[in-house]
Amino acid sequence: VQQTVQELFGKQPNKSVNPDEAVAMGAAIQGGVLGGDVTDLLLLDVTPLSLGIETLGGVFTKLINRNTTIPTKKSQVFSTAADGQTQVEIKVHQGEREMASDNKMLGRFNLIGIPPAPRGVPQIEVTFDIDANGIVHVSARDRGTGKEQQIAIQSSGGLSKDDIENMVRAAEKHSADDKKRREMIEEINRVESILHDTESKMEEYKDQLPSDEYSKLKEGASKLREKLSNKDSESVQSVKEAADEFQRQSLKLFETAYKKMQSDRESSQSSSSSSSSSSSDQQSSDDDKDKDKDQKEQQNK
Structure with missing residues (x-):
């Protein structure tokens, strides 16, 4: 790699930074930040892909956009799609496509016990809360009854860097x-x-x-x-x-x-x-x- 860089640019690459040492130092600094020992330096991590839920018609509704710094928290109110609906299924996805089926599903859960009412009347507050470790806590709460369900998932969803880049390129293409x-x-x-x-x-x-x-x-x-x-x-x-x-x-x-x-x-x-x-x-x-x-x-x- 170094030889190729030298041939392309016609000069010696800078070798003053040791990659292994840089990674180790970054991890140590982040540990100090999380432990409260380091206060004058802040390392910012970001979400690799947008996070959201599937809504009526299979649409992917984003709550947290890609490259948002973490920790972060975002809430949005949704409602029922049918008269007398007593439960809703929350499907959590990540990706950049407009339709939920084209993105990666991270998890799902049901909020049950919603009092029967005309469509659009119940208020279901969905909250995405990403902590400093990248764990996504997704909750759904019926404002009328106070009933709540939640799920905890890893924000990366097990995707590699190449997977993430491919998903971003696919979103741009389509x-x-x-x-x-x-x-x-x-x-x-x-x-x-x-x-x-x-x-x-x-x-x-x-x-x-x-x-x-x-x-x-x-x-x-x-x-x-x-x-x-x-x-x-x-x-x-x-x-x-x-x-x-x-x-x-x-x-x-x-x-x-x-x-x-x-x-x-x-x-x-x-x-x-x-x-x-x-x-x-x-x-x-x-x-x-x-x-x-x-x-x-x-x-x-």
Whole structure:
């Protein structure tokens, strides 16, 4: 190696640093830092690859980015993907690809005992905590009940330096395709959320919506779901435009239904108030008649 370097650069390489001594000295200094004996020198270690979890649609959601200095800690709040979901599976991955399946899984665990609730309501706080030894502590806690589960794993995941470099190169190579794939999945997740919320409101306002408009809205939801089922032949933009148009139509109808509910409520309150006033006037008239009758009886006496 030294001869090759000399031939390439035309001069003798510097041999003043002994590699073995450098490694030993670095280890000794780091031991002093961890033990508190060395305070004027700090050796920084970093995460070799990004760390995160798999989320809806198989997307890799990063919590700690590559080359972040350790120790470090990061939390993010997630929620359930289905109504009445009582448990979530936390899949921990490391890598640089946009989809979890293209990265290396480090471990998994379940958080159970989540109270049944509509999707998106429970708050699940996921925390990644990497200590000075590179051990990753991953926990998931339901904010509502306080229930918590966790796992401890090695941040390197048993990968060699070559493995890490290959994963980084693969991420760079597939960057454009991965980005498009992720964008489509995230748009599908958004559209499914719109459909879920809209169909819930349709049932809530069913009595206030004209039957023909209700049918149109139901038909629009079916067409949008059909578009999602053919996502491979659709572009992100076409799905987005169809979803936005459906949402505009539904919001307009729900606004009309809400105003009708408000008007009916005000009419009901007004009618109730009028009835109460009429009853009060009648009572007052009856009281006056009784008073006149008593006065006449007194005069006769």
